Amino acid sequence: MTARTPVRTTVLLGLCAAALAFGAGGWLMASDHKDGPITGAHPPIDIADLYAFRSPTDPDNLVLVMDVRGFIPPSEAASTRFDPRLLYQFLIDVDGDAVEDGVIQAQAVGTGADQVVRFRGVAPPRMTGNAHQVLPAVAATVPVTTTGAAEVATGGGLRVFAGVRDDPFFFDFARFQQIRQEKAQSFRVPGMDTFAGTNVLSLVVEFPIALLGGGGPELGVWASVGMQGLVEERGHAHPQPDSLDATDVYDQVDRMGWPGVAVFFIPKPMTPAYNRLAPAADAANYRDEIVQTIVQEYRQPLAEAQELAAMLTPDILPIDVSRPTGFPNGRLLGDDVVNVVLTKLFQGNPGLMEDNVASNDKAFLSTFPYVAPPHTP
């Protein structure tokens, strides 16, 4: 790229290649995918889904699953890795104040075939809110699984997994968007799972509920991704590549509790700020916006909209561990959360209350890490 070279396709395509890795790339959207410029521009940041359920093998244990980087084709399962610059976190509120009392952190080390993920916690956070610091002690380190058998590690009371898995989310998202654009009036019969056959990067952790040290049994769970050295620009946050080690504080760039709040209910221009804020102030900041969206876009009565908005703020997934789990008490891998949401959004319109995709395209495992093996070529 010397000064004033004629346009060469290599240069332009390089920009496309970089775009695919870091921006201007394709749509990556599951229940929460690509819900803001920074997350869409940087797929490894983007939280696709969060699941929380009591362990099917030991009801005294809690299982948390965070999926990031959706829509990985089978042939790329072997080469996809976590971004080592990011801090992935499960955050748990045990006393109902919408502030995290315990966190579990995951950070990748290495960029190639030897990549591992270090898990820390469960422990009280060093900071609360939308900025966090890494906990001092590593509980367990696990090699990243790509196409082989799931590698699992234990330590500090945690059982952990990190790697490429089948995307457990199922939704006729393509038709939903046609409906949203008023290009279609109803879901298809049968529906088409937009995410069938694709993979995600999964972080799975199982631990004794007792490790939370009291509180509960009504817990609140959410996931976040943090990044160092962010700078503000055009109202959005961007990583500043040359200052990554300047601070040990990770600023939140994405979060998720309930499935799809940022995608379905938060107006697009507001999603960057939404993703960067802690949930404690959601009711004050976003409840009215959510009510407006439900009334105006989904044409639901005000009372129903207010009820739904109250449930979704703060954007924290509730789970009462004294009861059997299943959405909306936590979220199981196989829960058809889409139909629950559609039923609330399109009451009285049978063609819109179900997407007619009833289950995932792969069977889940009955034992840890529960998420199904990846689709491979």
Add this chain to the structure above:
Amino acid sequence: MKRAWIGAVAVALALGLGGGAALSRADDTQSRRADGRIAELSGSIGFLERRLREDPENFVAASHLVGRYLLRFQLGADLADVERAERVARALLATTPDRAGALAQLSNVHLTQHAFAAALQTAQAAVHADSTSEAALASLFDAAMASGQYDQAQSALRQLGGESVPGRLRVAQWQIAQGEGEGAYANLERTCDALQRAAAAPQTVAWCLTELAGLRFEHDGERAARALYRKALHLQPGYRGAVEGLADLAHARGDWARAQRLYASVATDAHPDLYLRLGEVTRALGEEARAVRYDSVFLSVAAAPGAEPLYAHPLALFYARSPATLDQALGVARRDVQRRPAVESYDLLAWVLYRRGKMREALEMSDRARGWGSPSTTMDYHRAMILDALGRGATADSLRTQALARPELLDPHLRIRAGADLRNVR
């Protein structure tokens, strides 16, 4: 135009002009080593095509598919992939909720096809659809820069900003055009570093390092640049841009045999200018008959019906070599300026006019080329030749001396010619 453009390749193949490919095949080890990544991309493409056949509304698959086609073209240089990308990108517009992003993708495809007007128009539509879309702003910058619409490019860059990776890449490109090499190098180096640290695809990192190597060559010389090209090839074996970069380094230092071997390993109908390079180095090695064959292969691809917009620059330079084809060169260069009034196009026209003996108009075009940004070494040398012919020897000498201080930075078509000048200057 598109049909004719693809047709050009088909015609070349039908006429047996795969001769160039045949010549290169024996020494094609570098390209073969990209097979692993190409197979991976082909697997993804097959999967995404199937998903799209099953559900034509699946805009997520379609958007990914466009990107994968372009990535495979970067490695495999099969123009059919660009055609496929265009087809899917157009269909995507009917299904996607992200119209700005889809238009930006289509603009990228048009730019790859050197359909500059379409690229610019589509990028403008993307920004109109969503003026905050990073993808849209980036595509507008790219299309505007390539089309010589520098005010639009600057405006898009201002909105895009320089902190995100796509933004930083564009800032670097702008700095290069402004002659701010050190700033561009710093931006690009940080971007490459960020890509590596983020576990980005090796192909993406290889692209970044290859671009960085070009700048490193200007600032730190061949050795530093070669190390970066080799690092790129280590990360992404067979990465064509890096092989071409190594070939250019060999060409610049006059190592014709090595340049010949490297160019031959990446020469393909999608990049026929490499056939021209092969002709040059083969001729320099004294193999005239073989050089003529390379020239012939180049011409059959670049001058095929409808191919001119894609290959105008190398085609004009090729025609400008011989007095017998100077009028053809002039026609190509004039049409190029009409299609794309960018500084590179004006400089090309200035050079062809000089070769044609139209010195006053040549100077006027040189003035236009230098009317924006910072002139390259090649532009300085072109202008020196024009001024010399106009009897303005003192100014010409000054410019020529300046250009010949780093003759390796001249474009390849001038390097051999400048050799004699260099001896005179010294």
